[in-house]
Amino acid sequence: MANQERGIIPRKVKGFRDIDTGLNQLRWKIINAASKIYKSYGFEHWDTPVLEYADAIGKYMPDEDTVDKGVYSFKNPEEEPVLDKVGQALRDSNGQAYMENAFVSMRYDLTAPLARIYSEKLLGKYQRHQLNQIKPDLFRRYQFGPVYRYEIKLTPGRFREFWQIDFDSVGTNDVAADAEICMVLSDALEAIGLKRHTYIVKMNNRKVLKGFLQSCGVIEEEQEQAILRVFDKLDKIGWEAMQLELGKGRVDSSGAEVAGLNLEESLIENIISFLRSFENAGTRKEVLTQLSANLSENEIAKEGLEELHKIDGILEVLGFDEERVIFDPTLIRGMAYYTGPVFEVESLQSYTDDKGKERKVGSICGGGRYDGLIENLLGLKVPATGASIGVDRLAELLKLTNQAPEKANGPVLIAFFDEDLSTEYQRIARELRTNGIETEIYYGFNKGFRKMKKQLKYADEKNCPLVILIGENEAEKGVATVKNLKLGKELADSISDKREWNSRVQKEVPLTDLADYIKSQLEV
Numbered sequence: 001m002a003n004q005e006r007g008i009i010p011r012k013v014k015g016f017r018d019i020d021t022g023l024n025q026l027r028w029k030i031i032n033a034a035s036k037i038y039k040s041y042g043f044e045h046w047d048t049p050v051l052e053y054a055d056a057i058g059k060y061m062p063d064e065d066t067v068d069k070g071v072y073s074f075k076n077p078e079e080e081p082v083l084d085k086v087g088q089a090l091r092d093s094n095g096q097a098y099m100e101n102a103f104v105s106m107r108y109d110l111t112a113p114l115a116r117i118y119s120e121k122l123l124g125k126y127q128r129h130q131l132n133q134i135k136p137d138l139f140r141r142y143q144f145g146p147v148y149r150y151e152i153k154l155t156p157g158r159f160r161e162f163w164q165i166d167f168d169s170v171g172t173n174d175v176a177a178d179a180e181i182c183m184v185l186s187d188a189l190e191a192i193g194l195k196r197h198t199y200i201v202k203m204n205n206r207k208v209l210k211g212f213l214q215s216c217g218v219i220e221e222e223q224e225q226a227i228l229r230v231f232d233k234l235d236k237i238g239w240e241a242m243q244l245e246l247g248k249g250r251v252d253s254s255g256a257e258v259a260g261l262n263l264e265e266s267l268i269e270n271i272i273s274f275l276r277s278f279e280n281a282g283t284r285k286e287v288l289t290q291l292s293a294n295l296s297e298n299e300i301a302k303e304g305l306e307e308l309h310k311i312d313g314i315l316e317v318l319g320f321d322e323e324r325v326i327f328d329p330t331l332i333r334g335m336a337y338y339t340g341p342v343f344e345v346e347s348l349q350s351y352t353d354d355k356g357k358e359r360k361v362g363s364i365c366g367g368g369r370y371d372g373l374i375e376n377l378l379g380l381k382v383p384a385t386g387a388s389i390g391v392d393r394l395a396e397l398l399k400l401t402n403q404a405p406e407k408a409n410g411p412v413l414i415a416f417f418d419e420d421l422s423t424e425y426q427r428i429a430r431e432l433r434t435n436g437i438e439t440e441i442y443y444g445f446n447k448g449f450r451k452m453k454k455q456l457k458y459a460d461e462k463n464c465p466l467v468i469l470i471g472e473n474e475a476e477k478g479v480a481t482v483k484n485l486k487l488g489k490e491l492a493d494s495i496s497d498k499r500e501w502n503s504r505v506q507k508e509v510p511l512t513d514l515a516d517y518i519k520s521q522l523e524v
Helices: 021-040 111-125 128-133 176-192 206-215 221-231 234-246 265-276 284-295 299-317 391-400 419-434 452-461 472-477 485-491 498-505 511-523
Strands: 051-053 073-075 103-106 139-148 161-170 199-205 249-251 257-259 325-327 341-347 350-352 358-360 363-369 384-390 412-414 439-441 466-469 479-484 506-510
Touching (some): 021 161, 021 391, 111 161, 199 206, 221 234, 234 249, 234 265, 299 325, 363 391, 412 452, 419 439, 419 511, 452 466
Parallel strands (some): 199 325, 412 439
Antiparallel strands (some): 199 341, 466 479
16 A cells, blocks of 8 residues: 555445435334334333443343454443442552453443343442342333444345334333233334234243253253354254254355354254244144143243243233234244243245345344343342334335335425525525424525526425425515425326416415415325
């Protein structure tokens, strides 16, 4: 680079996107509809910072277990004291505090920051030595916003920044809260616009899987988590590849080697046989009967089965049958912090890609119970459960399946004809806004010569329903010509005569009546 000059090129960071008006509109349709349902169940709206101390949000990415992998993490430029376990600065023999540039991370989900909020709230009420004597407070919140993950492979539709909308109940070990998650997800998705039979809420219990692996001789936590991480890839890589990853490893489609767990062949066969026996799982009760027949001797699995029985009973009484919620023993969920019931919503819809191939969107929501997450921060076991809707994945689904709403109307546009009328345009715009009408004045480049054709094209691109035209003649008469672009588009195919089209689409309106007329046209 010695003899070359570095250039500044306008470009986006890989994995990040610009969000246009249409996608923003769709995002907020999802967020507003889901928020209304969450609030109806009693969840309150909270937010957390995008940046957190890395040690406070832990290392729970599905495929990574170190702070510098899968997460955007870097050293804080500000030096701060190193703290001991009760939050006091560690000091040297001269009483000087040890200082460091601590690692901070961009949040990779909204659950780990929730654990930090809850822990911080408890430490604000109690001394650390009192924590083991208290009953944990109940805290129910929902939150939406962007999260960040350093995805190494950026496959189509996968991004490093994406939005989620979460809801969680912290401080309850009642599995009725887990049953409620299935209900909230179903209600929220239908409020957003998904019809019954176009999605399915899947549910499993990590305790059942843990008990099964224990019955197969898998006792060590590290090995269990490694196996579960491979399980979680099933819907992405298929049975054959999963079997290879449990064994000697495989080569993926890009030619890269994927290391295997090198499990014994008999263990692999037991695992595959168990999971495949639920490929065509029946009703929730049939699944429970089948699981009970295989796992009734293992205490942890038995506990998980009892929880699923209770959840099934609640869902049944409230009318949430297998049309909306099923039990799927092959469901894992990748995050390492899940300890009990886990949830995932699968879209049952498909779409045709650019090459004419039929494809499915897959998972659009997920969550589970995480009874140990706060324990990692406080040493206090606090039960918690929650779930998340993938806002961007759901938005993509709605677009691909033609369920996205029509583009929202833009503002009413006041065209710019005459510099001498500039103040009059401002006065009219102010009056319209005072009457609750979104109004924009065209400020295109070169104010002395603004072509009408360019202004109408601008209005069309912004989906402006009406354009107000006031030139010297209109100003002298105290009127405005209002052009109804929305009606014009509707009549374009049925009226070929330009005069007739203009007579239907354009109307001369007294300025004194303009606000009322605009309102009447927008209400049509």
